[in-house]
Amino acid sequence: MKKYIFVTGGVMSSLGKGITSASLGRILKSEGYKVTILKFDPYLNIDAGSQNPFQHGEVFVTEDGAETDLDLGHYERFLDENLFQENNVTSGQVYQTVIQKERRGDYLGSTVQIIPHITAEIKRRIRIVSENSDKDITIVEVGGTVGDIESLPFLESIREFKMEEGEGNVAFVHLTYIPYLKMTGELKTKPTQHSVGELRKIGIQPDIIIARGERDIGKEEKKKIALFTNVREENIFSLSNADLIYKVPLILEREGISCTLSRILHLREREPKLFDWQEMIKKGMERKGTVKLAIVGKYIKLQDAYLSLNEAIRHSSFEAGVNVDIQWIESELLEDSTASLKGVNGILVPGGFGKRGIEGMISAAQFARENKIPYFGICLGMQVAVIEFAKNVLKWKDAHSAEFMPQTTHPVIDLMEEQKNITDKGGTMRLGAYKCDFIKKLSVYKFYGNKPYVFERHRHRYELNNGYREQIEDKGLKIVGEYTEKHLGEIVEMREHPFFVGVQFHPEFKSRPLSPHPLFTAFVRAMKST
Numbered sequence: 063m064k065k066y067i068f069v070t071g072g073v074m075s076s077l078g079k080g081i082t083s084a085s086l087g088r089i090l091k092s093e094g095y096k097v098t099i100l101k102f103d104p105y106l107n108i109d110a111g112s113q114n115p116f117q118h119g120e121v122f123v124t125e126d127g128a129e130t131d132l133d134l135g136h137y138e139r140f141l142d143e144n145l146f147q148e149n150n151v152t153s154g155q156v157y158q159t160v161i162q163k164e165r166r167g168d169y170l171g172s173t174v175q176i177i178p179h180i181t182a183e184i185k186r187r188i189r190i191v192s193e194n195s196d197k198d199i200t201i202v203e204v205g206g207t208v209g210d211i212e213s214l215p216f217l218e219s220i221r222e223f224k225m226e227e228g229e230g231n232v233a234f235v236h237l238t239y240i241p242y243l244k245m246t247g248e249l250k251t252k253p254t255q256h257s258v259g260e261l262r263k264i265g266i267q268p269d270i271i272i273a274r275g276e277r278d279i280g281k282e283e284k285k286k287i288a289l290f291t292n293v294r295e296e297n298i299f300s301l302s303n304a305d306l307i308y309k310v311p312l313i314l315e316r317e318g319i320s321c322t323l324s325r326i327l328h329l330r331e332r333e334p335k336l337f338d339w340q341e342m343i344k345k346g347m348e349r350k351g352t353v354k355l356a357i358v359g360k361y362i363k364l365q366d367a368y369l370s371l372n373e374a375i376r377h378s379s380f381e382a383g384v385n386v387d388i389q390w391i392e393s394e395l396l397e398d399s400t401a402s403l404k405g406v407n408g409i410l411v412p413g414g415f416g417k418r419g420i421e422g423m424i425s426a427a428q429f430a431r432e433n434k435i436p437y438f439g440i441c442l443g444m445q446v447a448v449i450e451f452a453k454n455v456l457k458w459k460d461a462h463s464a465e466f467m468p469q470t471t472h473p474v475i476d477l478m479e480e481q482k483n484i485t486d487k488g489g490t491m492r493l494g495a496y497k498c499d500f501i502k503k504l505s506v507y508k509f510y511g512n513k514p515y516v517f518e519r520h521r522h523r524y525e526l527n528n529g530y531r532e533q534i535e536d537k538g539l540k541i542v543g544e545y546t547e548k549h550l551g552e553i554v555e556m557r558e559h560p561f562f563v564g565v566q567f568h569p570e571f572k573s574r575p576l577s578p579h580p581l582f583t584a585f586v587r588a589m590k591s592t
């Protein structure tokens with residue numbers, strides 16, 4: 063069985079197509095189907111790795127080392143499964159493949175065109191995902207908004223795709239926006255009518271409409287949308303803003319979306335089993351008390367830049383049964399004074415690149431170390447903790463990372479050997495999952511449940527410099543985890559401190575609502591007991 067669901071977006075961006083696609087995935091998986099989700103991104107970058115987080119939010123890293131769109135993070139969290147490089151298709155990848163084929167002579171004699179060559183490549187990539195992962199249902203989220211020039215080849219491809227797969231094997235879901243006009247107290251359906259009009263112009267008739275907005279739409283609006291869009295009234299769903307993204311599968315299912323999908327895709331009706339999901343939400347609703355967490359970073363103006371981090375904290379806050387009030391602190395502001403850190407129960411310095419704000423992060427690590435406040439350093443956050451320790455405990459005044467101070471006499475963080483001759487910036491960092499052995503069985507080993515090793519995901523060029531290892535450890539900052547094959551330090555842990563942990567990897571990418579990451583949970587628990 064091979065079924066496909068295409069999710070498009072109308073009227074405007076940021077409506078939550080990613081969460082909706084992920085929610086449909088959760089519902090269908092809970093019915094016992096094997097489900098995967100694929101994202102089309104219409105931009106020409108080969109991957110999200112070369113984009114500024116301010117523009118595009120976080121770069122999500124998969125187990126196999128792909129730098130992908132942040133929606134892949136939603137898919138993994140909702141499906142509770144790993145996804146791969148092939149689950150994120152960009153225009154850049156599609157054009158690159160077609161142009162390489164043209165140069166090789168694969169199309170010799172023909173004029174290479176968007177239709178049929180680009181569209182064929184897009185369709186091929188959908189089938190690769192569904193076949194490689196042997197899934198029953200493949201959900202494809204088409205990035206961008208209907209009407210954009212950029213997404214046209216993708217829309218044309220999915221139109222052709224339905225022709226090839228046939229009725230009953232493909233469902234088109236269109237997510238749209240219904241504005242509420244305060245002046246007249248009305249919900250307006252016109253933008254939706256236009257957006258569906260655009261879709262129909264290119265030959266796509268949506269089967270389902272999901273209406274997003276501040277308020278729920280009622281029978282009247284559904285009737286009107288049905289009349290103008292040719293979508294049956296019972297196939298129109300209302301999805302107003304949810305206070306928790308994990309509630310979206312439950313909201314959609316309350317209106318019976320699985321039943322509608324079964325009808326369109328000619329599936330025998332099954333009962334979605336969302337008990338574990340409901341339990342997880344219930345746990346979240348029953349949290350007691352609040353701890354204050356300072357997150358010190360340089361991209362805090364756009365919280366999407368720390369999406370997985372935010373979610374990982376949420377999962378662990380559910381698990382630990384306490385609310386976490388996050389105070390986002392621009393690291394540059396700590397360069398003059400750390401007063402804003404007073405009274406927090408924990409400090410977290412996440413990943414990042416570039417020099418701006420580094421000194422503020424170093425001050426944050428120092429503040430946490432000296433005041434015995436739980437500290438969690440992730441990637442760059444681990445590196446700054448080591449720099450701070452070298453500067454202030456080992457008294458190497460100019461200690462630094464070679465990334466920020468190439469002339470330092472104490473490069474405690476340095477470029478990896480294999481990075482030294484790399485000139486291309488795209489996809490060349492240390493990426494994806496690597497094995498981390500516990501070489502010292504201190505607290506972190508216990509947090510992870512006494513396993514001999516774990517796999518965690520990476521995205522960085524610089525590393526702990528082994529030349530300083532002994533001296534750093536002698537003073538109490540222990541290297542407890544290592545990628546043994548290359549003798550790379552991966553986890554540091556401070557003795558005589560309630561919680562001071564730095565990791566070279568990004569644990570946030572592996573945290574799931576149904577299985578929160580043990581390090582985040584240990585950190586939240588440590589904050590709770592301060």
Ligand code: GLN
Pocket residue numbers: 412413414415416440441442443465521522523524525
């Ligand atoms: N800039 C640092 C490096 O490249 C840290 C990267 C990160 O935090 N992801 O090593």
